[in-house]
Amino acid sequence: MTTSPCASDALPGGTVDTPVQEVVNNEDGTLGGLRLTDGQVVARRVIAVATWMEARIEGLGGLKLPVEDLPDNMGRRFASGMAGTTEVPGVWVAGNATDLAAQVGASAAAGALAGAHINSMLATADTNAALAATQGETPAL
Numbered sequence: 001m002t003t004s005p006c007a008s009d010a011l012p013g014g015t016v017d018t019p020v021q022e023v024v025n026n027e028d029g030t031l032g033g034l035r036l037t038d039g040q041v042v043a044r045r046v047i048a049v050a051t052w053m054e055a056r057i058e059g060l061g062g063l064k065l066p067v068e069d070l071p072d073n074m075g076r077r078f079a080s081g082m083a084g085t086t087e088v089p090g091v092w093v094a095g096n097a098t099d100l101a102a103q104v105g106a107s108a109a110a111g112a113l114a115g116a117h118i119n120s121m122l123a124t125a126d127t128n129a130a131l132a133a134t135q136g137e138t139p140a141l
């Protein structure tokens with residue numbers, strides 16, 4: 001809990017911005033509240049902790065893939081367009097790398113779509129190369 005940024009209080013009285021030091025239990029072991037770094041104890045029966053989600057970018061720095069922050073401090077993802085395309089030619093992203101809250105079904109579907117798009121790009125490139133080779137062998141009229 002020492003990394004939690006603050007104790008948020010949705011009840012009348014507003015928000016407490018003081019960082020949390022620890023969770024405090026009652027004598028019977030039930031949740032008692034939060035001790036803040038200034039020593040104050042905020043009594044609570046329920047605590048909700050929001051997580052920060054971030055795509056893992058270690059080892060991928062060389063690709064210089066653009067990342068972007070999501071609203072409301074939800075997290076950071078690889079920026080992507082249709083079918084997982086990125087601003088870096090030849091690099092697609094899918095699943096939680098770019099859709100941080102996607103579950104298995106959505107992640108798998110995004111991966112399949114990216115794969116289909118990659119296949120389409122490769123087929124188009126092959127066709128263009130074959131056409132160019134053919135045109136190179138045929139004298140211009």
Ligand SMILES: Cc1cc2nc3c(=O)[nH]c(=O)nc-3n(C[C@H](O)[C@H](O)[C@H](O)COP(=O)(O)OP(=O)(O)OC[C@H]3O[C@@H](n4cnc5c(N)ncnc54)[C@H](O)[C@@H]3O)c2cc1C
Nearest residue numbers: 056057058059060094095096097101102103104105107108
């Ligand atoms: C606690 C928890 C519970 C969940 N429960 C459900 C559920 O019940 N139902 C559901 O549908 N979804 C659930 N999900 C979500 C589900 O896990 C994701 O939707 C899914 O795993 C996304 O698949 P992915 O392939 O995008 O990412 P991942 O499954 O995370 O796969 C990414 C892989 O890439 C590897 N990797 C990362 N960086 C590198 C690198 N630089 N080089 C090489 N490899 C690397 C990772 O080790 C990992 O194996 C849950 C997630 C969590 C965290």
